Amino acid sequence: MVLQLNYQTTLNEIINRHIAIGVEVEKHRISPDQTLSLRPFPENLSAELRPYVKREFCTSQLEFALPHSTDPELNVKLIGAVIKGTAQQLAPEEQIWHYSCPPQIPCPLAEVPISQVPEESNEYRRQSVLKHDVRRLLNNGTHINFSFSQEAIAYLMRELHFATRDDLYLQIAQYFMINRWLLTYLFGATPFAGQDYFDQHHLCGPVRSIRSSSLGFPNETRGDYRSVRHYIAAIDQAVANGELLQPREYYESVRLKSGNSKDPNRILKYGITHLELRTFDLNPLTISAVTPEQIRFIQLLALYFAYQPHLSGSQIQQLLAVAAEMNEQVALEAPTQQCAYATQGLTLLTELADFVERQQLEATFSEVLDQFRDCFIDADQTLAAQVLAQFDTY
Structure with missing residues (x-):
């Protein structure tokens, strides 16, 4: 779809037609007694x-991995239908x-059935369960992948003086990392876990997001987002010293992504094609696990x-810490x-x-912001509080 640059509200067209979202949702199968299916x-x-x-x-x-779409309603409708x-x-x-x-x-933790397909992943998975508590590895989430169209990238690079597409995506990744606490507050939805989730550590009470905390999915390696090369080098070094398998x-x-590859070195040849945001708990109040407003x-x-302003390397390191x-x-x-x-x-x-008003974006985005603003005024309106009110601790 060609970006009509003669539009007065160019960004309104970009946000509605030129930001594609691909959603991946992970969910377990369970037996009638509400235990993990074997x-x-x-x-x-x-x-x-x-x-x-x-x-x-x-x-x-x-x-559940659905095709990319620029239409949030279509995203959610497809996910819900497939699930x-x-x-x-x-x-x-x-x-x-x-x-x-x-x-x-x-069953005993050592006997949790691990997928044998694809075969090339078997050794990695075997080592993972030896390295990590399998209960942490069984945490599920929603991953949101987003990308700009080529027309939108060209416009934003020219408008905002980015030298390359990678620079544009990198800055957005930096700011998402710096502000991920905001997403945890609004979309955290794991206030409790099952009694067998912990051995010795027990929470004093419900929290916003077990999964997004140090008690959730294992995430000991911190990334370096100062540049694309720093990002790749940090991951390569973590693999070399055994910190990552x-x-x-x-x-x-x-994650900075290039195609479907999990190897960040592919970025050096082909560039960043999209960003993967992995910070979201499943929303258990809707079968789709995500809402149009969230997208x-x-x-x-x-x-x-x-x-936003470009950040220096030292600023980024400090802000990420x-x-x-x-x-x-x-x-x-x-x-x-x-x-x-x-x-x-x-x-x-x-x-x-203010950005929505200044750029003449649709009223829909103002309505979304009003909804999330209310969550900061009244914490009972956050997703975690709603889950706590509607679900018994299992």
């Missing part, structure tokens, strides 16, 4: 579902688990972050507690609202 991966799904239902680390896990259709075709005694933290595990084990909140918010943030501490604090706050950074959150949302 049955093999379902091989008999119908032909219309099979392209969108992938194998994951554990045989109980299903990954619902899959649920209807599972074995009669199986259901889909809609929560990020894993259900109770009905393979580049695919780099589980930071934002619109990501589209808006991506465009807004492109317009603070951001990691902020995210941990927010993730472990009580769901109904006012966020420690509510003032910063409201300020950012106000700046986003």
Whole structure:
């Protein structure tokens, strides 16, 4: 779709037609007693579902990967239809688990069935369960992949003086990393976990996001986002010194991606094609695990972050160190507690609202911001608080 540069509101066209979103949702299959299913991966799904239902680390896990679309409603509608259709075709005694933290595990941890397909991933998975607590590896989430069209990239590079496409994507990744605490506050949805999730560490009460905290998915390696080469070198070094088994084990909140490859070195040859945001808990209040409002918010943030000041390497290092501490604090706050950074959150949302007005974006984006602004005024409106109110601790 060609970008009409003679539009007065060029950014309105970009945000509605030139930011493609691809969503990946991971969910477990469970048995009638609400425990992790030990049955093999379902091989008999119908032909219309099979392209969108992938194998994951554990045989109980299903990954729903949908085509990229610029339409948030279409994204969510497709995801919901595929998940619902899959649920209807599972074995009669199986259901889909809609929560990020894993259900109770009905076997010794060493006997949790790990996927044997594809065969080339077997050794990596075997080493992963030796290195990490398998219960942490069983955390599921929603990954949002986004990319600009070539026309939008050309416009933004010229408008904002980015030398390359990689520079544009890198800056957006930097700002998403710096502000990921905001996404944890708004979209955290794991206030509790099953009784067998912990051995010795027990939370004093519900929190916003176990999965997004140090108690969630294993994520000990911190990335270096000062430049694309720093990003790649940090991952390569972590593999070389044994900190990471393979580049695919780099589980930071934002990944720079080139095609479908998990090897960041591909970026050096082909460039960044999209960013993968991995910071989202499943939303258990909707079968799709994500809402159109959440996707619109990501589209808006991506465009807004492109317009922010360029950061120096030293600034980025300092801001990322603070951001990691902020995210941990927010993730472990009580769901109904006012966020420690509510003032910063409201300020950012106000700046986003000003950006929407200044760039003449659609009223839909103002409505989304109003909804999320209310979450900072009243923590009971956050997703974590809603989950806590509607779900019993399992």
